[in-house]
Amino acid sequence: MEVRDIFELRKQGRIEEAYEAIRPMYAVHKGKYTTLCMFWTANDILKKRLLEDKQEEAFMIFRALLRVAPNIDDKDGRVHATLLYDALRLSDEVVGFRILDFLEQYGVERLVEDDWKIPPQPCLAHRLLDHAFAEVRKEPTVDNALKAMPLLTEALRRNPDDRQGRMYQDMVKDIIAKAEKAVAETGVSKPSMSHNEFGRWGEEVAVAYLESKGYRILERDWHSGHRDIDIVARTTDSIVFVEVKTRRTRDFGEPYEAVNYQKRRNLRSAINHYIQYKHIDLPPRFDIVSIVAQDMSNPEIEHFEDISLM
Numbered sequence: 001m002e003v004r005d006i007f008e009l010r011k012q013g014r015i016e017e018a019y020e021a022i023r024p025m026y027a028v029h030k031g032k033y034t035t036l037c038m039f040w041t042a043n044d045i046l047k048k049r050l051l052e053d054k055q056e057e058a059f060m061i062f063r064a065l066l067r068v069a070p071n072i073d074d075k076d077g078r079v080h081a082t083l084l085y086d087a088l089r090l091s092d093e094v095v096g097f098r099i100l101d102f103l104e105q106y107g108v109e110r111l112v113e114d115d116w117k118i119p120p121q122p123c124l125a126h127r128l129l130d131h132a133f134a135e136v137r138k139e140p141t142v143d144n145a146l147k148a149m150p151l152l153t154e155a156l157r158r159n160p161d162d163r164q165g166r167m168y169q170d171m172v173k174d175i176i177a178k179a180e181k182a183v184a185e186t187g188v189s190k191p192s193m194s195h196n197e198f199g200r201w202g203e204e205v206a207v208a209y210l211e212s213k214g215y216r217i218l219e220r221d222w223h224s225g226h227r228d229i230d231i232v233a234r235t236t237d238s239i240v241f242v243e244v245k246t247r248r249t250r251d252f253g254e255p256y257e258a259v260n261y262q263k264r265r266n267l268r269s270a271i272n273h274y275i276q277y278k279h280i281d282l283p284p285r286f287d288i289v290s291i292v293a294q295d296m297s298n299p300e301i302e303h304f305e306d307i308s309l310m
Helices: 003-011 015-028 032-051 055-071 078-093 099-106 124-138 142-158 163-186 195-212 261-278
Strands: 216-224 227-234 239-247 284-292 300-304
Touching: 003 015, 003 032, 015 032, 032 055, 032 078, 055 078, 078 099, 078 124, 099 124, 099 142, 124 142, 124 163, 142 163, 142 195, 195 216, 195 227, 195 239, 195 284, 195 300, 216 261, 227 261, 239 261, 261 284
Parallel strands: 239 284
Antiparallel strands: 216 227, 227 239, 284 300
16 A cells, blocks of 8 residues: 555545554654655544544644644645644643743744634634633633743734733732732742753744744754754744743843853854854854843843853
8 A cells, every 4th residue: 555545535534444544554664755644644533533532642642743834835834724623622621721831842933824814704823822821710820821821922023902912911920919919928949940941931022023023933942062052043044042041030130141251152153063063154243132131921021132251
């Protein structure tokens, strides 16, 4: 049997047969068409398992789809859109599936322009946002609120006057205010993110900001030994290496001031390594994105372009 025969089985509605036929084929050969066939037949089975109320198996298949999808040349965006629709359906039907966790794993920065387009009404991105805040409302913790923030930040950037978005923003503010009040009253450590989690949140905000300015994100958290580059991005004429600095307040200075001589020297070394390793021939540039998150629902962002590393 060949891949085209399996696609023919799908057209005939014989999806169980198609699924059982592609699995051993995909196990030994992960070529372009085999991978594509594996994705679509598995997606057929996911929908069937949901109809059969086999939630655990449907969830397992969805996790497999997330592993397969990056190996597909998804020029028309169908695979990406299918994953988002699947996630929304699992959110409605599968106990234990959370859009908040999906967004954290999948990455808000992977949403494309079509996800924000209306019709359909509401658009895919806003449906994800509504599901995410339904989970925040059900379990109003600081951690959940912050997981929803990158998507909310992008939604409000696109439409600052959106009433629903402002309502969600108020919800986040209320959750954080209550947490801060509890800290003040009890003296217990703030139930918030760890330092690393806060840094990752800042990077999510920076990625959304850069993409809004037309940058294409190539890498995140790229490592060279003990040195790392937060974001590698591409403009029309440059490759841009971005250091993200996030602070809760300005009590100890501006965030960008933390990019001192030692840090610049390490960055210079990591950037040189990246350029050589990836055989980059575009002009390089170093930027800093500085974020002050005193109000995490509306962070202050400054972008410093073409900074010297000397």
